[in-house]
Amino acid sequence: MPVTFIGVRHHSPACARLTARTIDALQPAYVLIEGPADLNHRIDELLLGHELPVAVFSSYRDGERRHGSWAPFCAYSPEWVALTHGRTAGAELRFIDLPAWHPAFAGRSNRYADAELRYAEVMERLCREFDVDNVDVLWDHLFEIGADDDLFERLAAYFDLVRGTSAAGEQDTAREAYMASWVRAAAADAGDRPVVVVTGGFHRPALAAALDGPAAWPTVPALPEDAVGGSFLVPYSFRRLDAFDGYQSGMPSPGYYQELYDSGPDQAARHLIEQVAQRLRERRQPVSTADLIAARATADGLATIRGHDAPTRADVLDGLASALVTEALEVPLPWASRGMLRPGSHPVVVEMVAALSGARVGRLHPGTPAPPLVHDAGAELERSGLAGNADLDLDLLDPPDRERSRTLHRLRLLGVPGFRRDAGPATGVEPVLREQWALRPDAGRLTALIEAGAYGATLADACAGVLAERAATAGRDVDALAAVLFDAALSGTDDVSDQAMTDIEATVAAAADLGALGRMLAVVLTMWRHDRIFGTARSATLGVVINAAVRRILWLAEGVRGGPAPADLGRIAALAACRDALRYADRALSLDRAPALEIVTRVAADTGAPPDLRGAAFGFRWSLAPGLTEVEGEAAVDPMRAVRSAFVPGSAGDWLAGLFALAREEVLHTEPVLALLDELLSGMDPQEFLVALPGLRQAFEFFPPRERETIAGRLLARRGLGGSGRGLLRGAPDPAVVAAGLLLDARVEAALRREGLTGREEADT
Structure with a gap:
């Protein structure tokens, strides 16, 4: 069986020249090439007459795994030279490796990953021996510069050394066994005619040693029944091919x-x-x-x-x-x-x-098949008037403009270049009703659409697939999940798969950051309640998120421990968002108030909880059930008692921050509570007041200016003073300066009394 094995380094000009000379000289019956065997019936498509570089993009998706990989070709790729010179020689051309979706390629985004990266010890020894910096410099030194007379022998010796006597890993062993079966079958079918095998040099020793054995043509593995996948040609570029830009194999530059x-x-x-x-x-x-x-x-x-x-x-x-x-x-x-x-x-x-x-970018032959997404996107762009070069100002309340916005956002989420949003809403609660987009032709658009075709056949389906993948990878990152949900609203992705919904619930259920949960819940609740821009009102997906977030926030809040510390506005806001969800969505989403009220009642009374959280929990209960007389045996809401018992100078401001954040209106319209606060604050000595002042200032910031003016007016009235609350607020100096002055006065007074120099003693003298 005259089989010639050419071990190559992918994208090596020297190996490409050797491959061309060998095929031209031998005129083989078969040229077998390391590449996806499921593409054998489409080799003619590869040879249509593309402008290189191009790549075979393969995708795979099932319920548990998504995989995408590229097999790029440029003019000096030995695999490409094997195809073109083999066709000229009249040889049968076959790819002999497993399909790119096969588990043997798990973890690889590029089929042609160098063996040298896995056998660094051998490469380091060779680099030291030849006094060069790295494998790329070593390769040039040994093979790319100089005569090609004995290149075949030198390459064989090099790859034998790289492979050594070590067995390949499980993945490479499976691939080599499959490739060897193709080699044996082709050799048997060729008879006395030559067979040329072009593979990565790492595989050459194993394939050469496996010529003996069964010689039946192997079958090409089929996709599992529950999987979706395929391979398509995409334009590629030198930049993507460059190791300096992150390419996993082959040559740099x-x-x-x-x-x-x-x-x-x-x-x-x-x-x-x-x-x-x-x-x-x-x-x-x-x-x-x-x-x-x-x-x-x-x-x-x-x-x-x-x-x-x-x-x-x-x-x-x-x-x-x-x-x-x-x-x-x-x-x-x-x-x-x-x-x-x-x-x-x-x-x-x-x-x-x-x-x-280099700046070279490939181009596919016009007759190259493309995935359905390419055609769907092209038709949608033409229908919506988005195919050209334009600067758009879209009114999101106008139905046609809103549909165009959704199309553009779908393209943005799929990573299709040439569609840039310059302005528009950044969250679901902003009063921003317009978007500005810049549309520009881009050479990478076709490549991006072909690759995005792995997610679905239409823009809507592909966008839903991308969002589902992002939801699955969010982990405990609630901010990432919030971004997914907002992008779903922007793109008009109303429904998500059951798996995506499970992933979303899992992310919320695993979240550990109360602040992040609160930010997300506030936005999601607003969008669920009354969003007429994105059409997400009463969305089932958002309803699931609200339910999960309420449960998680209450569970986390009950477990927070800590003594006096600056108020945590994030966790206060989380309780406020949770309270709002129960206030506005309890019936529609079957949220149960009773367990929530039990939890916040326990938190409000828990001396081990931080003061700000205790104040927020009490405000939660007061604002949500002001007329409640009893909660599972607990006393009715008594704000006077709660304020008096919580008023510890060192932490009063933090407790009040939580209270005001969740029960601001209740405080404002309960005159006895304001009177009690005035009494307690007035009774503080200067030192206590100075310590409490930062927290108190933060707490009263929860009242907007008009309500602070109302409080100031009531304080003046309690003292029988004239004037307006607004005048009092405008004329007041910095409270910190006032507090420092009061403290200084108290210290001076104490020193005078200690030395017997008060006004009474002077009069007696």
Whole structure:
């Protein structure tokens, strides 16, 4: 069985050249390629005549797992060269790997993940041996620069060393067993004709050792019955292909390697220097001809010292950095390690990396099939008049404008570029009735829509899928869940799946932050009660959230412990939102008041609870059931007794903050309570008043200016003084200054008495 195994590094120009030469020379019967076997019946679609780079995007979704991955191709990808040269040679083309949705690819967003990343120890030893910084520099040193005469043997020795004698992990073992079955079947069918197998070099030793065995054609795994998925071609870009931008495998700097593949190392080095100079000059950075000459001379010198026949990528970059960066660097040069560009990189270095990356963006052939979402979105944009370049001012109370707004928000939530909202409501309680949008054509729109097609066939379905996924990943982050609910309102997503509803309830039930729960409940309750902008009034989804939030807030409130401390406005607001839910939605949502009142009664009487929470709990009960005579054996509401017993100078302000936040109107319209507060505050000595003052000021801030004026007027009347409450408020100095003055007066008076210098003693003298 004449089988030739070519182990490659994905997106390597040297490996692409080797693949082309081997196929052209052997004219094989079969060319087998590492790639998703479920795409074999669509290989003609890959070869329609696209402008590279393009990628196969595969998606998978079931009740428990969602997976998306990409298999990108550019002109110098060995897999792409195997397809094109294999077709020219008349070979049968087959992808031989498991489908991208298979559990063997769990955790990978890219099919072509490098084996070197998993076998760092071997790579580190090789880098030390050859005195290079990282695997990318090592690869260029060994394979990309120089003659290709013995490249096949050198690659085989390299990948044998990388693989070593260690067994692959469970996932790779499953993949290799599947690929080996394709190899055996093709070899048996080809007879004496050659078979060429192109896979990642890590897999080559295992596949070469597995030629003996059954030779039946393997079946292609089918999607589970409860799963939805598929694969589509998408336009790709050099930026997405670049390791410096987060790409998980292959080579960094795709623009440089494209030039290397097309023109060779000398031309690639010259082009790189020119590109860097052009980018810097466009950004008004000074780059002289002398700088460029120095950069090229340094690169050539480094290549000679490092034993390269021509400058490598690292030689050119080091030369440019030496010539153009004159100050100390805060972070290491990015090509000295593998990974994304680090924050704090020198601006010149950033431009150098961008120049290497290139700006090429792929384009699909017009006859390329697309998922249903692409067609649905296009039709919706045309129908709504949103397909062009425009600046929109939408009236959210106008039904056609509101529908256009929902379409735009769905596109925004799906990550489709070219639709930017510049102004509009940020929460469900703002009185903002208009939105401003900027619509601009964007080359990435088709790619984003194809990838979003994994969520659903229509804009509405896909948007619901995205929101459900966000709800599932919210965990205990109530603010994240609130954002999901508001985005659902903006996009007109009224109904969510049972699973999404379960996830939403789970997030609320696990939340530990009373403040966050209160913020969310306040917004959700307002939207549920009377939202005519987004159409969420009486929404079933929001009703479930309100129910869950009320239960969780009451449960958390009863467990809070702590002594006197500054009032926590977040937890006070949470109780206020909970009270409002019981006040306005108890019947419609079957909220039970009695258990809630029992809980707040216990909290109000619990001396271990913080004062602000005790005050809020008492205000909760007073405002929700002012005429209640008894709650499970407890005494009727008695605000006078409650105020008197809670009035401890060090924490009075905190207790009152909770009370005023939840029972402000009750206090304002209960004259005896105001009279008692006046009595208690007036009876404080200056030291106590100064200590209590910050809390008291915060508490009285819950009264709006008109109500503070009413209170001031009543205080004047109690003292038989004329004038208006407004005048008293306007003319009053800073209370802190007044309190400090009173304290100083008291201390002076005490010192005079101690020394016998009061006014009475002076008169006797």
